[in-house]
Amino acid sequence: MKLSAAKIHSIEQRAVIKNFWLQNKSVKKALLAxxxxxxxxxxxxxxxxYWQKKFQNGHITIVDDPRTGxxxxxxLGQRILQILNEIPIATAQYMAxxxxxxxxxxxxxxxxxxxYTKVSRKQVSYALSAEQKQKRVQMAEALYGDFVNESWNIYSNLATIDESWMYxxxxxxxxxxxxxxxxxxxxxxTISTKKIMFSAVLIGTEFWLLDFKTEKEQLIQHSLQKKFFLQYKMI
Known part of the structure; x- marks a missing residue:
């Protein structure tokens, strides 16, 4: 077994400590040497x-005890394979x-x-059909109409907006x-994946959280729901 320079350096010092212990000399003298x-x-x-105490307790070698591994x-291995067979995308946390x-x-x-090795799953390309593209246009028009036709005229006071799909x-x-x-x-x-669009809108001194809900193969009219989320003073 090949030892590193640091390990050899440590073993040499343990040999000195053992020599002083065999001569019944104090820790102070061993440290001075x-x-x-x-x-x-x-x-x-x-x-x-620590090493003098180990020698006193019957540990006569100057090398470390072998590790148990x-x-x-x-x-456990069979149980992991069983989980992966039932749920191929199971995570290590789920298995634990x-x-x-x-x-x-x-x-x-x-x-x-x-x-086993952990890899990223290969995403398969997906193209929208003409019907799906048209449906996205309809949803955008409905959302735009709700903004424009609101009695409290939210559109004219619109400062900034950000939106994201939440699956x-x-x-x-x-x-x-x-x-x-x-x-x-x-x-x-895809567009058919169950999700909800969250829109965050800053209007004057108010912050609004809006959600635009859709269902597969069906466009829900008047689906813009206004929820007061936070109000604060502009600096």
Whole structure:
């Protein structure tokens, strides 16, 4: 076994400490000898005391005890494969919750025992049909009409607006697969994906949160709902 220079340096100092312990000499004398022989990076007093105590308790070697390694958990690998068979997009966090182990244990088993790797799912291109494009135009016109026709004339006072689609289910775009296999495919989010559009509008001294709700294959008229979210003074 090849040892690093730092490990050899540490073992040499332990040998000095053991020699002083065998001669029944104090920690202070052992520390003085170390500081004289190793002017840089020598052990501190607490470390010298630690090793002398180990020798007194029957630990006669100057090298570290062998590590036990990763603990064996019977059946864990098979349980992980079962979860992935039922839910291919299961995350390490989900597996940890299902097996009552921590997330890092799941990742360790996936990589080192099962030889799995985490990849991004390949998104499949999707093109809107003419009908879907027309429906988007209709929804935009309905939203525009609600802004213009409001009795309190929100459109004329409009300062700035930002909007974003919020999906009912956050699509998982990563997946654990056996190393060397092809990436799985995932459908792109489309206009038919269940979602809601959130619009944030700043009007004068007020901030409004608006949501524009749609349903698949059906345009809902008058779907703009105004909700007072926050009011503050402009500086």
């Amino acid at each position: 170390l500081s004289s022989s190793y002017t840089q990076n020598h052990m501190e007093k607490t470390t010298v005391q 990763t603990p064996i958990i019977p059946g 919750e299902q097996t009552s182990h921590d997330k890092e244990t799941m990742k360790n088993r996936l990589i080192n025992e099962l030889h 009912f289910e956050d699509p998982i775009m990563t997946q654990w697969i056996p190393a060397g296999t092809a990436r799985p495919q995932a459908a792109r989010t």
